[in-house]
Amino acid sequence: MKILIVGGGGREHAIAWKAAQSPKVEKIYCAPGNAGIAQVAECVDIGVMDFDRLVAFAREKEVDLTVVAPDDPLAAGAVDAFEAAGLRAFGPRKNAAVLEGSKAFSKDLMKKYGIPTAGYETFDSPEAALAYLETAALPIVLKADGLALGKGVLICNTLDEAREGVRTLMMDKQFGAAGNRIVIEEFLTGREVSVLSFVDGKSIKVMASAQDHKRAKDGDKGLNTGGMGTFSPSPFYTEEVDRFCRKNIYQPTVDAMRAEGREFKGVIFFGLMLTPEGPKVLEYNARFGDPEAQVVLPRMKNDLVDVFEACIDGTLDQVELEFADDAAVCVVLASAGYPEHYEKGYEISGLEKFAGTDGYYVFHAGSKFGPNGKIVTNGGRVLGVTAVGADLKEARANAYQAAGWVEFGNKYMRRDIGKAIDEA
Ligand code: AMP
Ligand code: GLY
Numbered sequence: 001m002k003i004l005i006v007g008g009g010g011r012e013h014a015i016a017w018k019a020a021q022s023p024k025v026e027k028i029y030c031a032p033g034n035a036g037i038a039q040v041a042e043c044v045d046i047g048v049m050d051f052d053r054l055v056a057f058a059r060e061k062e063v064d065l066t067v068v069a070p071d072d073p074l075a076a077g078a079v080d081a082f083e084a085a086g087l088r089a090f091g092p093r094k095n096a097a098v099l100e101g102s103k104a105f106s107k108d109l110m111k112k113y114g115i116p117t118a119g120y121e122t123f124d125s126p127e128a129a130l131a132y133l134e135t136a137a138l139p140i141v142l143k144a145d146g147l148a149l150g151k152g153v154l155i156c157n158t159l160d161e162a163r164e165g166v167r168t169l170m171m172d173k174q175f176g177a178a179g180n181r182i183v184i185e186e187f188l189t190g191r192e193v194s195v196l197s198f199v200d201g202k203s204i205k206v207m208a209s210a211q212d213h214k215r216a217k218d219g220d221k222g223l224n225t226g227g228m229g230t231f232s233p234s235p236f237y238t239e240e241v242d243r244f245c246r247k248n249i250y251q252p253t254v255d256a257m258r259a260e261g262r263e264f265k266g267v268i269f270f271g272l273m274l275t276p277e278g279p280k281v282l283e284y285n286a287r288f289g290d291p292e293a294q295v296v297l298p299r300m301k302n303d304l305v306d307v308f309e310a311c312i313d314g315t316l317d318q319v320e321l322e323f324a325d326d327a328a329v330c331v332v333l334a335s336a337g338y339p340e341h342y343e344k345g346y347e348i349s350g351l352e353k354f355a356g357t358d359g360y361y362v363f364h365a366g367s368k369f370g371p372n373g374k375i376v377t378n379g380g381r382v383l384g385v386t387a388v389g390a391d392l393k394e395a396r397a398n399a400y401q402a403a404g405w406v407e408f409g410n411k412y413m414r415r416d417i418g419k420a421i422d423e424a
Pocket of ligand 2: 285
């Protein structure tokens with residue numbers, strides 16, 4: 001089989017690495033890919049939103065299966081474009097990717113089908129939103145309706161902050177059209193857990209749980225980022241929580257999408273808050289998380305391509321997902337200054353130390369080949385260093401050890417990825 005992966009970050013590297021282990025796969029292309037993905041795939045210089053060229057490329061190379069990994073092309077209908085050309089693609093169609101693409105849609109869906117989530121109201125005008133705030137309880141959460149690189153969520157502790165937030169999202173349009181409509185919701189407390197799942201339209205198979213660290217600095221300080229590190233499994237995701245979520249959240253979400261005529265095929269990522277009243281959905285994503293994929297996929301025993309195909313063919317009920325009884329931790333090595341201003345183009349050394357090691361992986365998020373053929377930094381998040389271990393503590397020690405094997409200019413990482421493990 002020939003596979004095309006659309007995307008070019010750490011998540012796509014993990015997907016490509018895992019797909020490459022399938023005996024069925026003879027060739028992997030990645031658009032646009034990066035210098036790390038180039039070890040397992042042929043990278044082609046086509047942007048993730050350039051559907052015409054992606055489809056033409058898949059046709060020309062007789063690609064058997066395209067995997068669309070990032071949120072933007074999914075929300076814009078990349079899978080529909082491949083299907084319209086008679087090509088197989090993994091991921092939700094546009095009418096299902098709205099589960100992530102519109103917070104107002106997902107909140108209304110949860111309300112209609114009784115799926116536990118924070119109470120909320122939706123607003124199309126800043127005046128109405130500001131009026132609502134006057135009597136709302138604090139803290140309060142403001143969310144841009146549309147995709148905003150994971151940064152369209154504001155947690156406001158005071159009325160002034162909340163007023164300012166409405167202005168930022170709806171009037172100054174910091175996230176563009178994503179802020180034309182906002183959701184204002186109740187602030188929830190508890191542990192956050194990420195649960196990724198495969199869905200074939202009817203059935204759902206849940207992967208191992210994980211936890212992300214979204215803030216840039218230690219102690220969950222600093223700005224929200226795409227994610228600075230992850231661990232899997234989450235010790236807070238107990239059997240009781242799992243039972244509750246299977247009954248009240250996972251299958252009900254799949255059934256709700258089907259009932260709405262928006263059959264979902266692909267990956268649903270449940271962002272959960274384990275509140276004192278039980279688990280509630282914070283958000284849905286319509287794709288693998290990044291860097292959740294970098295800890296979940298190394299623990300997965302199945303042939304990833306088989307599972308992708310079962311999702312497309314509607315035969316997921318016949319698949320038994322299997323995960324190793326171990327743990328994994330991913331530490332993101334970023335460029336200092338991320339997510340704001342940072343420099344790129346520094347040579348990365350030490351990558352060869354991962355060759356031949358068992359249970360240590362370096363997934364490239366932002367790297368490219370420099371003029372002299374050396375690999376240089378090319379993004380805010382540069383590398384994701386993942387290590388497995390018998391348990392979370394061992395995996396964390398291994399990951400931090402391996403994070404020291406690589407060096408580059410302005411290298412920055414959080415030192416407390418997985419610290420919550422000690423409180424479990
Ligand atoms: P989201 O993009 O919706 O996952 O929001 C980003 C982050 O904001 C989440 O990972 C939470 O840490 C936080 N967050 C979102 N919604 C709420 C809420 N209702 N209560 C408390 N924190 C929230
Ligand atoms: N790491 C969070 C996300 O991928 O949205």
